Amino acid sequence: MKGKVVLLGTSSAMPTPERNNSGIFLQYKGKGFLFDCGEGINRQIMKAGLNIYSLDYIFISHLHTDHTLGLTGVIETLDMHDKSRIKIFSPSGIGDFLKCFFDRFYTPEIKVDTKELKLEDRPFTVLDHLEFNIFAVRLNHLVECIGFSFVEKPKRRFIKEKIEELKLKTEDFKILREKGYIKKDGKIITEEEITEEVKGFKFTYIPDTYKTDNIIKLAKDSDILVIECTYLDEEEKAKKYGHLTLEYILEIAPELNCRKIVLTHFSKRYKNPEKFGERIKKADAGNIILGEDFMSFYF
Numbered sequence: 001m002k003g004k005v006v007l008l009g010t011s012s013a014m015p016t017p018e019r020n021n022s023g024i025f026l027q028y029k030g031k032g033f034l035f036d037c038g039e040g041i042n043r044q045i046m047k048a049g050l051n052i053y054s055l056d057y058i059f060i061s062h063l064h065t066d067h068t069l070g071l072t073g074v075i076e077t078l079d080m081h082d083k084s085r086i087k088i089f090s091p092s093g094i095g096d097f098l099k100c101f102f103d104r105f106y107t108p109e110i111k112v113d114t115k116e117l118k119l120e121d122r123p124f125t126v127l128d129h130l131e132f133n134i135f136a137v138r139l140n141h142l143v144e145c146i147g148f149s150f151v152e153k154p155k156r157r158f159i160k161e162k163i164e165e166l167k168l169k170t171e172d173f174k175i176l177r178e179k180g181y182i183k184k185d186g187k188i189i190t191e192e193e194i195t196e197e198v199k200g201f202k203f204t205y206i207p208d209t210y211k212t213d214n215i216i217k218l219a220k221d222s223d224i225l226v227i228e229c230t231y232l233d234e235e236e237k238a239k240k241y242g243h244l245t246l247e248y249i250l251e252i253a254p255e256l257n258c259r260k261i262v263l264t265h266f267s268k269r270y271k272n273p274e275k276f277g278e279r280i281k282k283a284d285a286g287n288i289i290l291g292e293d294f295m296s297f298y299f
């Protein structure tokens with residue numbers, strides 16, 4: 001197991017006794033990534049048994065309070081543990097939001113790097129790491145809002161049949177590693193010929209948005225897509241408040257081609273979103289599930 005994705009909050013504007021405001025924790029090889037930080041996320045991280053001090057990056061989709069109110073608490077917790085720095089990516093405004101708090105109420109020693117992103121309509125790179133990329137795209141909400149993808153870089157794997165066919169031995173692999181090719185019976189065999197590319201894990205988070213093609217551009221072929229689904233089929237409300245309906249998600253699901261689609265950010269008007277489950281069943285969309293707080297996905 002390389003990592004896991006944990007839902008920390010699945011309610012929209014207001015928390016409910018069952019559902020916290022938005023937050024998703026991604027753990028990958030000891031590194032922690034937090035996507036959105038609504039009220040109560042600090043405690044949700046602890047309740048989920050996650051290591052808050054492993055957090056290196058926080059990605060804020062937009063500045064509505066149901067996605068940001070927990071931020072100062074998380075920073076204070078990190079500060080108390082003498083963590084030296086945290087990097088926050090967000091649309092514009094996060095700097096002012098934090099400065100107001102830091103200037104007047106709490107001055108942390110931790111270095112808080114904020115990067116305000118310039119939004120684009122095609123997926124752009126936010127972070128290019130040796131082992132993964134973070135991509136982002138503009139969404140269609142009432143304020144500037146961003147969707148994020150974590151994509152593990154592809155790796156090459158030996159093709160078992162080819163290795164057996166060529167009867168490769170340990171010393172052959174050593175030469176292959178050093179030179180990138182080996183000589184077998186007078187023939188040159190390159191690494192490319194006997195390896196294949198294996199796609200890395202892809203996680204996408206689509207927070208608050210109304211319909212936009214940018215969702216598909218970013219989320220296509222994800223292993224796990226966590227997507228806002230504030231309404232069941234109230235199209236007028238969805239358009240007015242900049243949200244999605246389950247009907248729209250069902251419509252684009254074939255093109256999204258995701259292994260698993262996890263719905264989140266349910267409106268509090270649905271005390272129990274079982275109607276969503278019934279509609280999904282009717283549509284026979286087996287890869288779509290209703291998110292719940294603390295639901296975890298391992299990869």
Ligand SMILES: [Zn+2]
Pocket residue numbers: 012013022064066067208265
């Ligand atoms: Zn929201």
Ligand SMILES: [Zn+2]
Pocket residue numbers: 062064141208
């Ligand atoms: Zn919002």
